[in-house]
Amino acid sequence: MSDPEGTATASPAATEDPAQDDQKAASPSPALPDDPPALPGASASDDNSTTTDEGDDSDAEGGDQGGADALVKATLQKEEGNGHFKTGNWDEAARCYRRGTNRLKKVSGPGADPQVIALQLTLQTNLSMVLFKQSKYRASRDVASKALEIDPNHVKALYRRAVACRKMGDLEDAKKDLRVALTADVNNVACKKELAAIKKQVETANKEQKSALAKAFSSGGKSSFLYNDKEEEEKKKAQEKKEAEKKKQEAKAKRKQQWEDECVKRMAKGDDAISFDDWEKEREDKEKKEQKEREAKEKEERKKAAAARKAAKASSSNSSKGDDDDDDDELTEQELASLRGYKKTKDGRTTSYFTRELSEDEKQRIGDIAPKKLDSGAATPTLLSTSSSSSPTAVDGSTASRPSAWNQAGTWEEKDCTTWCQDALTTKLQSTIYSGGNGDGAVVAKITKVDELTGEGSVAIAGGKRRYIFDFHAKLKYEIASSSDPEAKTATGMVRLPDICSTHIDDDELEVVFDGSWKKAPSSQHAAAFTAARTxxxxxxxxxVKEWVQDFNQQF
Structure with missing residues (x-):
């Protein structure tokens, strides 16, 4: 099958169809299998297998029973996702793979069963591939990185992250991952072809850049596009100069013809002929004299027009002076004429020409519409009242919210709660702590600072129902320390919550993204335990975040 770049992919480490993962046991390829070993007493591909939780309340088998049950459910989610993948339903396939990963959260971590680790890697790499199919290259890269946190040398995860990085233009990281994959599996054909395609892409880009630079700074008499505009401008100026010179010569030839005609007329009258230079000088003097006379005439006409306007203005001012003394609000006929598009109302106001005045009958029908103060005994209006036992009940059985006194019709009404939401969410996030593990693997992970929190939140009433609307983005600092080894190095890093949104706040949907590298890395002795604690x-x-949502619902 072909990878996203069109290169042939023959190795299972780069297989794009998750449904083929169940056949890997028969494949001679050295790539890691996608499926864990078969579970005792349960078949992941058995059509009659169920996902009932009848044994969850029994403590007979303790943690082993819960782990086996989680494996069965996660395997079923993987197979369901494979089925959706075959039909091209990427959204459902991604959802199944995510759910399968969540099933294994409680049984994963340091010292987890090999079956759990194998299945977890399968789900993560399949999810990365589906996200790649959806053109979500950044998300595909991040999911593959999560798989590599479990097994840094997992060939398929390295390949998935490499092709995603290539699509994002990060060719160096893509080559780095492919080299690591080939170190683990030197015969992997897909990784070899992808690495060769990247090298060819880099070489082609370098050649194109070199060719463009050579063209830009070409020599040997060839034109350079960097100076094409300058050359075109110089050619245009030379052409204009040539045309001007041609017109000048034509005009001079015409004048010489006129001079010759003038000489013939003079000789016919018995006068002496005149040289061309003298005739040219007489012509220029005559044109200058005519130009001065025209300018003087125009100047005189302008003076007369200005004097006439000044006299008309003075006459208009004197005639309207008496009327202005009688009524300052009254406009003269001249002023009304100048105010085009306006008119005078009956009460003396100047308004738009299109303003329509109400008749006396219409005013009586409308009545007094001036704002009035509410009665002192009326209830104080609030933007959003809290629900009570007397509140009406919505169709879905939930208690509907009352609109304020200003909104008795129950239409849309919204209250800004951003300040409260930011303060409460900051408190919740900054107090988040996790402690777990046994013996040398005991660790404590906590949020040390809310570095950034942006967004807004509000409560709205629409159709008698209350809706909680919020959309926040958080960036946090965290640290992880060993509780069993005080001398152990404390690890720190950054974690982002890019989409705390009211539309998908479910546990499975809330995205938590840890930066790929530690800001302060742990020691190799505690690396595995710290990585699991980060999850x-x-x-x-x-x-x-879910607790904060509940507080938000109770507060308003």
């Missing part, structure tokens, strides 16, 4: 801290953040 658990993300789950704790999701719980904190």
């Amino acid at each position: 658990d801290l993300g789950n704790a953040l999701r719980s904190a």
Whole structure:
């Protein structure tokens, strides 16, 4: 099958169809399998298998029973996602793979069962591929990075991240991942072809850039496009100069013809002929004299016109002076004529020509519409009243919210709660902490600072129902320390919550993104435990956001 760049992909490490993952046991390829070993007493591909939770309340098998149940449910989610993938339903396939990953959260981490790790890697790499199919290259890269946190040498995850990076234009990171993948699997054909395609792409880009630079700074008499505009401008000026010179010569030839005619007339009258230079000088003097006379005449006409306007203005001012003394609000006929598009109303106001005055009968019908103060005994209006036992009940059984006294019709009404939301959410996030693990793997992970929190929140009433609307983006600093080893190095980093939105606040949908690299990395001895604690801290953040949503609903 072909990868997104069109190169042939023969290795299972780059297989794009998740449904083919179940056949990898028969494949001679050295790539890692997508499916974990078969579960005892349950088949992931059995059509009669169920997802009932009848054994969840029993403690007979303890944690082993819960882990097996999670594996069965996660495997079923993977198979369902594979089915959606075959039909091209990317959204449902991605949703199934995410749910399968969430099923394994409680049984994953340091020391987890190999079956859990294998299935978790399968779900993550399949999800990365589906996101790539949806052209969500950044998300595809991030999901593949999560798989590499579990197994840094996982060939398929390295390949998935490489092709996503290539689509994003990050060719260096793509080459780096492919080299690591080939170190782990030197015979992987897909990785070899992808690396060769990237190298060819880089070479082609370098050649094009070199060719463009050579063209820009070409020599040997060839034109350079950097100076084309300058050359065109110089050619245009030379052409204009040539045409001007031609017109000048034509005009001079015409004048010489006129001079010759003038000489013939003079000789016919018995007068002496005149030289061309003398005739040219007489002509120029005559033209200058005529020009001065025209300018003087125009100047005189302008003076007369200005004097006439000044006299008319003085006459108009004297005639309207008496009327202005009697009534300053009365406009003269001349003023009314100048105010085009306006008119005078009966009460003396100057308004637009299109303003329509109400008749006396219409005023009586409308009545007094001046604003009036509410009675002192009336209830004080509030923008949004809190629900009470007397509030009406909505169709869905929830208690409907009352509109304010200003909005008895129950139409749209909204209250800005951004300040409260930011303060409350900051408090919740900054108090998030996770502690877990046993023995040397005991760790404590917590949020140390809310570095950035932007967005807005509000409560709206529409159709008698209350709606909580919010959309925030958070950037947090965290640290993870070993609770069993005080001498252990504390690790720090950044985590982002890019989409705390009221439209998808479910636990499965809330996105928690940790930066790919540690700001302060842990020691190699505690790296695995700290990485697992980082995942658990993300789950704790999701719980904190859900608690904040509940507080928001109770507060307003």
